[in-house]
Amino acid sequence: MSLSVVTGPARVAGGLFAFALDVVVAMFRRPFQVRELLQQAWFIVTVTIVPTALVAIPFGAVIALQVGGLIKQFGAQSFTGSAAVLAVVREAGPIATALLVAGAAGSAIAADLGSRRIREELDAMMVLGINPVQRLVAPRVLACMIVAVGLNSLVNIVGVAGGFVFNVVLQDGTPGAYIASFTALAQEADLWQGMVKALIFGFIAAIVASYKGMNAAGGPKGVGDAVNEAVVITFTLLFIVNFFVTAIYLQLVPPKGM
Amino acid sequence: MGVEVKVDGLTKKFGSQVIWNDVTLTLPAGEISVMLGPSGTGKSVFLKSLIGLLKPDRGSILIEGVDIASCSERQLYEIRKLFGVLFQDGAMFGSMDLYDNVAFPLREHTRKSESQIRQVVMEKMDLVGLAGAEHKLPGEISGGMRKRAGLARALVMDPEILLIDEPDSGLDPVRTAYINQLFIDLNAQIDATFLIVTHDINTARTVPDNIGLLYHKHLAMFGPREMLLSSREPVVAQFLNAQRVGPIGMSEEKDADELAAEASIEMPPLPPIARQLEPSDGRPRRGQKEPGAWCAANGVVPPPGSFEPSATSGAVA
Numbered sequence: 001m002s003l004s005v006v007t008g009p010a011r012v013a014g015g016l017f018a019f020a021l022d023v024v025v026a027m028f029r030r031p032f033q034v035r036e037l038l039q040q041a042w043f044i045v046t047v048t049i050v051p052t053a054l055v056a057i058p059f060g061a062v063i064a065l066q067v068g069g070l071i072k073q074f075g076a077q078s079f080t081g082s083a084a085v086l087a088v089v090r091e092a093g094p095i096a097t098a099l100l101v102a103g104a105a106g107s108a109i110a111a112d113l114g115s116r117r118i119r120e121e122l123d124a125m126m127v128l129g130i131n132p133v134q135r136l137v138a139p140r141v142l143a144c145m146i147v148a149v150g151l152n153s154l155v156n157i158v159g160v161a162g163g164f165v166f167n168v169v170l171q172d173g174t175p176g177a178y179i180a181s182f183t184a185l186a187q188e189a190d191l192w193q194g195m196v197k198a199l200i201f202g203f204i205a206a207i208v209a210s211y212k213g214m215n216a217a218g219g220p221k222g223v224g225d226a227v228n229e230a231v232v233i234t235f236t237l238l239f240i241v242n243f244f245v246t247a248i249y250l251q252l253v254p255p256k257g258m
Numbered sequence: 259m260g261v262e263v264k265v266d267g268l269t270k271k272f273g274s275q276v277i278w279n280d281v282t283l284t285l286p287a288g289e290i291s292v293m294l295g296p297s298g299t300g301k302s303v304f305l306k307s308l309i310g311l312l313k314p315d316r317g318s319i320l321i322e323g324v325d326i327a328s329c330s331e332r333q334l335y336e337i338r339k340l341f342g343v344l345f346q347d348g349a350m351f352g353s354m355d356l357y358d359n360v361a362f363p364l365r366e367h368t369r370k371s372e373s374q375i376r377q378v379v380m381e382k383m384d385l386v387g388l389a390g391a392e393h394k395l396p397g398e399i400s401g402g403m404r405k406r407a408g409l410a411r412a413l414v415m416d417p418e419i420l421l422i423d424e425p426d427s428g429l430d431p432v433r434t435a436y437i438n439q440l441f442i443d444l445n446a447q448i449d450a451t452f453l454i455v456t457h458d459i460n461t462a463r464t465v466p467d468n469i470g471l472l473y474h475k476h477l478a479m480f481g482p483r484e485m486l487l488s489s490r491e492p493v494v495a496q497f498l499n500a501q502r503v504g505p506i507g508m509s510e511e512k513d514a515d516e517l518a519a520e521a522s523i524e525m526p527p528l529p530p531i532a533r534q535l536e537p538s539d540g541r542p543r544r545g546q547k548e549p550g551a552w553c554a555a556n557g558v559v560p561p562p563g564s565f566e567p568s569a570t571s572g573a574v575a
Binding site: 115116119120121123125126127128129130131135 | 309311335338339341345349350363367408411
């Protein structure tokens with residue numbers, strides 16, 4: 001009895017890992033599903049782009065408000081811009097992207113594959129000699145990764161712009177100082193780090209959603225459960241992975257000297 | 259054309275629950291076999307094991323020298339190209355219309371041009387009586403139509419083995435009769451090996467060359483149609499004649515008391531054996547035998563009135 005408490009989650013983790021490897025192998029196997037990839041990428045863009053933009057504005061604004069207040073007490077207002085850029089590009093961008101890719105795209109993927117599973121469509125596909133991991137999952141995972149990188153750029157731009165507007169309009173910051181300090185703390189590597197994070201988060205979100213969807217069981221309720229579990233597991237994983245990536249990044253890339 | 263499927267010592271469990279144990283049978287090449295069994299005896303599980311969707315716990319399934327139960331995944335996808343499978347509700351892809359559904363295997367596996375694909379798809383759609391419904395979505399049509407569309411998709415790659423899961427569930431008797439005739443005609447035409455899973459007695463009595471009966475976690479009997487229809491084995495006789503008297507109860511198996519109380523009751527006499535359906539164009543099938551041939555060869559006296567031309571339909575009163 002006590003053993004199953006350990007083996008249960010271990011089995012899920014192992015299954016998820018094996019599935020991820022299968023998907024990676026399938027990504028490089030011909031024929032490439034270009035059509036499916038483009039359709040899925042477009043679909044993911046349509047469900048995520050508006051909420052991402054809407055989330056990015058307050059994200060940038062909150063950072064501007066917090067940092068702006070704090071930094072004023074130190075008398076370092078001229079660095080407000082650089083602090084906002086650093087926070088948005090390094091953390092807020094990838095995290096906001098991840099939440100939306102997991103919440104909007106991941107849940108859609110889990111629901112889609114889950115309902116195909118319970119309608120025996122996946123079985124039918126396998127029986128027709130087509131591997132659903134290669135035909136359906138690999139293009140979805142790739143699409144999610146590509147769109148996540150794109151969304152990350154969107155969050156960066158909209159977030160920084162939002163911070164700028166709030167700093168200038170509400171906190172009486174000077175536009176020139178805000179823009180001039182952009183590169184004081186942030187560096188090019190931060191941008192790459194954000195991109196890599198978005199790529200990893202897109203991968204994880206799509207893998208978890210596909211895995212849960214493809215293993216849905218027990219009728220329509222099973223699909224609902226799969227979607228729910230996919231979103232919860234993805235969120236948990238993303239924040240853990242984000243911590244490790246940040247920790248590694250801070251070790252590898254020294255902060256910019258002033 | 260048509261390949262043999264050799265199943266040996268097949269056992270399937272879900273956890274500790276045994277579904278069936280030690281199933282051994284051979285589906286003869288080019289013949290039609292029916293797998294019968296009370297609800298919940300794992301007929302569909304058996305069918306899914308044959309195509310490698312479920313891994314059996316023990317035993318082997320040999321098709322053209324490849325053991326489905328233990329071969330690699332790549333081999334499995336290769337061997338599945340020999341199969342056509344009709345799932346219970348058709349398992350059509352919900353996001354595509356019927357035409358794209360039927361064309362799907364051709365587009366994925368062949369280099370046929372769109373006009374060639376169109377020709378094959380229309381031919382199969384016509385065969386199952388769905389001409390004119392190509393552009394309907396699976397959600398917009400009835401269960402019977404979905405089933406027929408599923409059959410068209412299963413046929414499109416010219417399969418060597420056709421597995422059919424409950425063709426008659428959800429179909430009206432007239433359509434069931436048509437679809438049964440269609441199976442016979444198809445078998446004469448493409449000479450594939452058929453396995454039909456069903457619990458429709460009329461189908462079981464008139465369509466197949468061979469009948470198998472799954473009951474109480476094992477294969478009770480498998481053999482030529484006339485062998486099972488003339489069998490006095492209680493389970494077989496009860497099921498094939500849809501009676502209450504016999505070892506099969508409401509909950510899978512009657513309890514010992516009930517059986518003891520029934521021990522004195524004699525099984526009612528077997529009804530006459532109907533003639534097997536024949537191809538409508540008179541073309542002979544590979545598995546076809548003269549009515550009564552098996553009984554004569556094995557010295558079994560069939561129930562009176564058997565094999566009379568009038569007994570073709572309405573076998574079960």
